[in-house]
Amino acid sequence: MSGHLLSPDELEAALRAIGAERYHNLHPFHRALHDGRLTRAQVQAWALNRYYYQASIPAKDATLLARLPTAELRREWRRRLVDHDGDAPGTGGVARWLKLTDGLGLDRAYIESLEGLLPATRFAVDAYVAFVRDRSILEAIASSLTELFSPTIISERVAGMLQHYDFVNSETLAYFHPRLTQAPRDSDFALAYVKEHARTPEQQKAVLDALKFKCAVLWSMLDELEYAYVTPGRIPPGAFRPDAA
Numbered sequence: 001m002s003g004h005l006l007s008p009d010e011l012e013a014a015l016r017a018i019g020a021e022r023y024h025n026l027h028p029f030h031r032a033l034h035d036g037r038l039t040r041a042q043v044q045a046w047a048l049n050r051y052y053y054q055a056s057i058p059a060k061d062a063t064l065l066a067r068l069p070t071a072e073l074r075r076e077w078r079r080r081l082v083d084h085d086g087d088a089p090g091t092g093g094v095a096r097w098l099k100l101t102d103g104l105g106l107d108r109a110y111i112e113s114l115e116g117l118l119p120a121t122r123f124a125v126d127a128y129v130a131f132v133r134d135r136s137i138l139e140a141i142a143s144s145l146t147e148l149f150s151p152t153i154i155s156e157r158v159a160g161m162l163q164h165y166d167f168v169n170s171e172t173l174a175y176f177h178p179r180l181t182q183a184p185r186d187s188d189f190a191l192a193y194v195k196e197h198a199r200t201p202e203q204q205k206a207v208l209d210a211l212k213f214k215c216a217v218l219w220s221m222l223d224e225l226e227y228a229y230v231t232p233g234r235i236p237p238g239a240f241r242p243d244a245a
């Protein structure tokens with residue numbers, strides 16, 4: 001597609017097509033999570049690993065915030081920091097994620113220590129933070145666009161988990177509720193930004209590639225969860241062992 005300039009609406013359609021093909025709602029581990037086919041131990045492993053993603057998102061947003069050139073852009077982006085970190089102890093998305101890990105019977109200090117992470121979780125999340133730090137502002141903003149697709153997966157996940165697992169309830173899944181309004185607000189802004197600022201075929205390709213990269217970050221996290229926690233005997237040395245928790 002190089003050389004061909006897309007209209008803003010064609011660019012949006014191309015971005016949505018990437019999500020339709022590559023977003024992590026299609027991963028077998030997520031299908032199993034939402035359909036009630038995981039054990040409590042496997043759900044614990046998912047929540048423990050996903051904690052590192054959640055905890056790194058505000059750091060990722062802070063590196064981008066520092067590079068944004070206008071007060072208007074910074075005001076828009078700093079809301080994300082408050083969403084995740086809160087504005088007082090015990091508030092915000094990361095704190096709400098810890099309510100989920102508490103509810104699953106995991107020790108907070110162990111979760112926060114990151115000791116039990118799968119290696120691929122660390123690599124994938126660190127790659128996302130580095131991407132946002134090192135690439136153009138346009139690519140960094142485009143890499144957040146997986147959030148266009150997250151309200152659908154979150155609705156599916158909450159409904160499926162409440163229906164199938166007796167070890168979660170709407171209080172332990174409280175993390176997800178505000179995301180249903182925060183994610184569309186954030187992704188509407190990011191989508192309008194890339195539609196306005198990707199004005200050459202090269203910039204449009206960079207935007208599409210940034211979204212592919214981000215889909216790969218999310219996908220690879222689930223690949224290793226599936227590898228390590230579905231077939232016995234494959235947990236990497238040092239990673240969370242449900243039987244020992």
Ligand SMILES: O=C(O)c1cc(C(=O)O)c2c(n1)C(=O)C(=O)c1cc(C(=O)O)[nH]c1-2
Pocket residue numbers: 057093143144145146147149150153154179218
């Ligand atoms: O539950 C999910 O499947 C899911 C996906 C994503 C995403 O697509 O990146 C995010 C979130 N949740 C989320 O809760 C969140 O705060 C978030 C921030 C970002 C981002 O890239 O800035 N993605 C996501």
